[in-house]
Amino acid sequence: EVQLVESGGGLVQPGGSLRLSCTGSGFTFSIYAMSWARQAPGKGFEWSSFISSHGSRTYYADSVKGQFTISRDNAKNTLYLQLNSLKTEDTAMYYCAKRRIPREVVGTRWFNQGDYNYYGQGTQVTVSS
Numbered sequence: 001e002v003q004l005v006e007s008g009g010g011l012v013q014p015g016g017s018l019r020l021s022c023t024g025s026g027f028t029f030s031i032y033a034m035s036w037a038r039q040a041p042g043k044g045f046e047w048s049s050f051i052s053s054h055g056s057r058t059y060y061a062d063s064v065k066g067q068f069t070i071s072r073d074n075a076k077n078t079l080y081l082q083l084n085s086l087k088t089e090d091t092a093m094y095y096c097a098k099r100r101i102p103r104e105v106v107g108t109r110w111f112n113q114g115d116y117n118y119y120g121q122g123t124q125v126t127v128s129s
Helices: none
Strands: 003-007 010-012 018-025 034-039 045-051 058-060 068-073 078-083 092-099 116-119 123-127
Touching (some): 018 123, 034 068, 078 092
Antiparallel strands (some): 003 018, 018 078, 034 045, 034 092, 068 078, 092 123
16 A cells, blocks of 8 residues: 655744655655645645656756755655745645656656645644744
């Protein structure tokens, strides 16, 4: 059974940082590209970042470019998202997502929801003073 479990969310002041983790099990983590997405209260689902299976390629949404950093440790079956310079508008539930196809070469259109088949339960990030 495929499972994705996020952790690391919490309450942080504006300007602060957090590192989110997503641990995968039930599949060969190292051969799947992964992404992070978020959903703020009352807003739609927003893809934020993508990383290829080996970690050599990353993409970011314009809204988080230069602020968030995606990475992975395939030896630990874990995906990370470093969130820096957090703003109140970054408050959201953050989800990791697994691509549907293994060893996939993904271009710049990495944010098609139909290309992902599993999501974690989410970890809440609240940015507030």
